[in-house]
Amino acid sequence: MIKIQKKEFNIEKEIKIIKDQYSSVGAVNTFVGYVRDINNNRDVKFLDLEVYKEMAIKELSKIKDNAVDKWSLIDCLIIHRYGRLHINEKIVLVACFSEHRNDSFEGCKFIMDYLKKDAPFWKKEFYNEESSWLQNTS
Amino acid sequence: MIKIQKKEFNIEKEIKIIKDQYSSVGAVNTFVGYVRDINNNRDVKFLDLEVYKEMAIKELSKIKDNAVDKWSLIDCLIIHRYGRLHINEKIVLVACFSEHRNDSFEGCKFIMDYLKKDAPFWKKEFYNEESSWLQNTS
Amino acid sequence: MKIKYFAWIKDITKKDYEFIEKDFPRNINELKKNLNTMYPDLEKHIMSDILRFAINKEYVSENSEIKSTDEIAIFPPVSGG
C-alpha cells in the first residue's frame, strides 16, 4: 500500500492494518524518518515538503513491487507526507512484512535507498531568516 | 531501555517515549517479530516463551551498548515478551534511534543477530497434540 | 503540451506549470532549447545535466520523442525520505 498524505500517522495502527491480513508474517522491519532540529549544522525551524503526487505514487509502486519480488515480501507499506512539517514530526514510513527477518530488513533498506534516489519529493528547509532546497546524497 | 515483560506493547507509544527525548533523531529502524501460524511446516497453536530474566537483561544491555558504540546510535529500545503467546502476537521489538538512516538499520540488524544467538529465551511451540522446543539457527 | 516545474525550478519560472499551445517541441532536446530561450536563468542548470525530465510521470534519461498531449515534468535532484 502506498499513501501520500499531509496528515500524521500512527505506526502501530498502520502496521496492524497490514499485519492483521497475514498470519504467515513473522517479521516486520520498519523505517521512520523524522524532521531533525539541526541539519548541515544549521538550526532548522520547519520544512516544506513538495511532491509530484501522481508520479510519486507510480514511482513508489514500482520500487515496492521490485522489493516484494527481490526479497519475497508478503506485503509492504509506504507512507510519505508532504506539506509543512515541524521538528520531531514524522516524514516517511516504510514497513516490510515477511516470514523471516532478513527479507524484511533487506526489503526495507532497498526501498529507502530507491525512495531517496528516485521518488519525486523535495524538501525546503527553513532557518531563522533563510531557507534552502535540499538534495539527497547517495 | 530494556524491557522484559509478559504484556503486549504498542509500537507507536514505545517509540514515542524515546523519540520525544531527542530532536536530533532523524531515523528510527524497528524490527518486530510475531508468532507465525506455520513454522517448519507445522500448524502452530501457540507458544510458551521461557526466559532467564536477570541474565537476559544483562545480556541484552551488553548487546545494546555494543550496538550504540559501533553504530553511533542516539538511543535504543529492546522489548522482549515471555509467557504464553498466540498466533499474530508480537514477541520482540528492537528500535534503533540515530541521526541518519544507515546507522539505525545496521544497529537494529546487529542487535537482532546477537539477540537470536545469545539472549537466554526459549520457545516451546504447541501443535495439535504435541509440542517441541525450538532452537535458533544462524 | 503541459510542462510542470518543481522545487527551485519554480523560483526561476515563477510558475508551477504552463501549456505550450503551438510549435510543439518534438523531443526533450528541442524542449530544452525552448526552455533556455524562455528562461535564461535555467540554461546553466539544463547544460549542467542535473535536472531530471519525466514524460507522463515516467523518467526519461535519453532524448525521447514527445507528443502534443504529453505532460512533461522538469525537476531538480529529489530530497524525499
Add this chain to the structure above:
Amino acid sequence: MKIKYFAWIKDITKKDYEFIEKDFPRNINELKKNLNTMYPDLEKHIMSDILRFAINKEYVSENSEIKSTDEIAIFPPVSGG
C-alpha cells in the same frame, strides 16, 4: 551453590533449580561430572557440547572456577527473538 535449569533441561532434571549444599564442584568440568551422575539422561547432551553454562548470569566458554556462593545456569541453545 544454586544450579538453574532451563527449557528441555528441566524435562530431564524435573526441576527448575536446586542447591548443592556440600562437596561443591570447584569448576565447570567437575560440575558436569556431578550432573552426569545425578541425571544420566543429561550425559549425552553434556558430552555433545551443545549446552551453555553461565556463572552469575555471565556466559562461560572455558572450564571456569566456581565458588560455593555462585549461581550456575545450564541451558540448551536459545530461541528468542
